[in-house]
Amino acid sequence: MPQIVVEGLGKQYRVAERKAGTLGALGGLFRRNYCMVDALKGVSFNIERGEVVGYIGPNGAGKSTTVKVLAGILVPDAGRCEVNGRVPWRERIEHVRRIGVVFGQRTQLWWDLPVIESFELLRDIYRVEEAAYRKTLDELVTRLNLGAILDTPVRQLSLGQRMRCDLAASLLHAPELLFLDEPTIGLDAVAKLAVRDFLRELNHAHGVTVLLTTHDMDDIEALCSRVMVIGEGRILSDGTLDGLRAQVSSxxxxxxxxxxxxxxxxxxxxxxxxxxxxxxxxxxxxxxxxxxxxxxxxxxxxxxxxxxxxxxxxxxxxxxxxxxxxx
Amino acid sequence: MKAYAAILSARFRTLLQYRAAALAGLACQVFFGLVRVAIYGAFYALSSGPQPMCFAEVVTYIWLGQGLLRMIPMSVDGEVRAMIQSGSVAYELTRPLDLYGLWFTRSVAGLSAPVLLRCLPLFLFAGIFMGMQPPSSWEAALACAAATCCGLLLSAAMVTLLTITLLWTVAGDGITRLALITVWTFSGIVMPLPLFPEWLQPVLKILPFRGLMDTPFRLYLGHIPPGEALPFFLHQLAWTLALVALGRWLLSRGMRRLVVQGG
Missing domain, CATH: 3.30.70 (Alpha-Beta Plaits)
Known part of the structure; x- marks a missing residue:
């Protein structure tokens, strides 16, 4: 059975609308108009264990919404979704124990604390055994080259350093599935390469399944055996990069x-x-x-x-x- | 449990990073303590009738209030508000923890850390220079400590409830102001509750806010003998449980409408 099964996933957002200007603002005090925006309109796909799947689409296409549903954060309005045989939002706590998540535009580290203290906090939150934690941490520190920055408060890190730390933070509990939402956003070329190399090794060495959203096509070329393209809340294309090429233009x-x-x-x-x-x-x-x-x-x-x-x-x-x- | 303890200790370490803020806060609390003692001094000097509390008791009550000031629920939890406004709250939901428990723990940490950092130096200062009295007995001290702990839980339940309303309001400024006025008035921090008019006393007795400050302080002063403390503890705990239940219900409703927008 595939590790991730998604069938006909639908999600609507309610967006308040008001007319521009002062009058519009006053009007909004009395009567609000809402319009429903379809973020997802029947998205379906399966992902097998060990795959690295790129998930791309223009801004507002529904990428992040899909990831948030899969991570158990959002409850969809329609459709079926199972990850490791669990419905993410129904069994959220058991579900999130086995996944890692990185939202590239945000950090999961404690802003004021040295990096290592955030890691220890996550160790306690995920109840990772000390021996297993030491082993994972050593490996992550070596592979992501974190040795020199472990004692630095997070607010003093550069974006590239912070992203490497965030990646490490998402992997301390050795998840079998990793969701990455724009993990290379804002990074310079060197930092991007470091992140890509790391993810490739991670997939090879541990068989971690990776679902990656990005706007950087080099990420896709370097990492993904499979690409899904979403637009207007629908999957437009799903297959290998070569297949995608052939579909659009030879x-x-x-x-x-x-x-x-x-x-x-x-x-x-x-x-x-x-x-x-x-x-x-x-x-x-x-x-x-x-x-x-x-x-x-x-x-x-x-x-x-x-x-x-x-x-x-x-x-x-x-x-x-x-x-x-x-x- | 270990996870929640770790979150508690992380918050302490975060606060220790800001030594200047701790010192400034301490200075501020001492200053307002002096002002309030001066005001009550003037009132007592001009009043001829008998008062429900003697002046020395009022002074002690004021300094206890200044020392534990940060323990009253004055605002939503700052960390959670920042997370909700930035969208990082998504990460809170990817933790294998009960969200109410997580936010309650954050509230306990946010309330207790500044108090533990500041109350000892402040009590020392007030005891040596300002005429703050020691507790009326060992039993009173113990009862006061227990009531303070219950008050902390009560306060955390209130903060968590306020924090949960952020799922609807996002900014939380309005609710913070409402909460601030209510709590300041009815907890005894502005005016010791025994000094309120007779006809208001039954209302004050029922409201949850006296459990935050007034109950522990009057145990400290011996106004409430330790032997009669039980109903006061029950009042604190009953309100805590009720607010936790309300918070949990509200959170489960809020989660269904949760939208985490952007990137």
Whole structure:
């Protein structure tokens, strides 16, 4: 049985509306209008043990709402949801004992206390055995390189340091399932890499299932064997990254460095995306023109210094997919 | 239990980080203690009729009040309010703890930590320089300590109830002001309850607020003999249980409508 089963999940939020301006504000004192916003409209998916699943979608698509339902924080209005055979919000306490959660924009550490004291507090809250705690902590300190900052109060940490500590905090009780809501938000390149490396190792070494929401497509490329795309409260796509690519566009990009700046590429199946000096960006569909054939043709007609083929950047794929979402 | 004890001790350590705030708070409480003693001094000097309390008792009552000032429920729990406003409250729900128990513990910690830090130096100062009297007997001291503990639980139940209303109001400013006025008036912190008019006494007796300050203080003074303390303890505990029950009910309703917005 899959570790996470979600079927037809629905959640509405009630949002108070009032007209702009002073009159509108006064009117709101007497009569309030509410409108119902559908955050989730029948979301369904299964996740197997040990998977690393990327969950992406534009802002307000319902990503965080899904994660909060799975974490037992919110009660949905419709649908079925089971994690490890438990309904998260009904058996919240038993459920959360076995999951770890990181909300990237918030911290679960005690602001005024040194990091290590937050960890000890969590150890007591989750009732982790001392020996197991020591072992997990040692591993996390090594892998996340926390040795130097354990005694620093959380408010004095940089964002990258804080995020590494937050990740460690979510794993002290050795959860079998980890929910990450934008774990790399605001981090610099080095910190992002550190977080990604860590998550990959975590999944390999301990088989921890990870559900990750993000806006950073590099996170997805680096970590996720599977991507789910949500928009307007519905799952739009669910599968491998390659599958997603194929679904949106099979196009690839050929980048050619020429000896001279001129040179035309008026051939079937090739469009010139842009030129930067000697460099030309071409787009082609390998189903119409196989890459080898195209390269041969171009090499025979132009003085080529260098060339390489790449997939469309994932951002581009996602942008196209988002554009299809009916607004 | 260990989890709740750990949360309690974390709050203490947090407060110890702010030494300047503790000292400033202490100075402030001493200052207002002096002002109130001066005011009652003036009243007593000009009054000719017999009063329900002698002046030395009033002075002691005032200093006890200043020492335990932070133990009365004046506001929602600051930590929880910050979490609700920022959305970090989501993390509270990912802990394998009963949410009411967690917030009650936070309230107990938030109320008791500043008092424990400040009351001893303040009592020493008031005892040596300000004419604060020692407890009327050993039994009175013990009864007062027990009643203070019950008062702490009662206070924590009130704070937790106020905190839970944040699930509806988010800001909590209005309810904080209402609570502040009510508690200041009816707990004895502004005016010792025995000095209130005769006709109001039955009401004061029923209201929960005297359990916060007045009950322990009058046990300390010997106004209530330790042998007759039992009904007073029962009054405190009954109100505590009632407020806990109300809080739990309200929280279970609030959780159903909980919305944690944003990122």
């Amino acid at each position: 196009e690839r990009r050929l980048i050619v460095d020429l000896e001279r700046e001129n040179g035309s590429f008026e051939q079937d199946g090739v469009t010139v995306e842009r030129r930067e000096g000697h460099r030309v960006f071409l787009r082609f569909d390998p189903r119409k023109v196989p890459a080898a054939e195209l390269i041969g043709r171009i090499a025979s007609r132009h003085a080529v210094r260098d060339l390489f083929v790449e997939n469309l950047p994932i951002e581009e794929i996602i942008r196209r997919l988002y554009e299809r979402i009916p607004a």
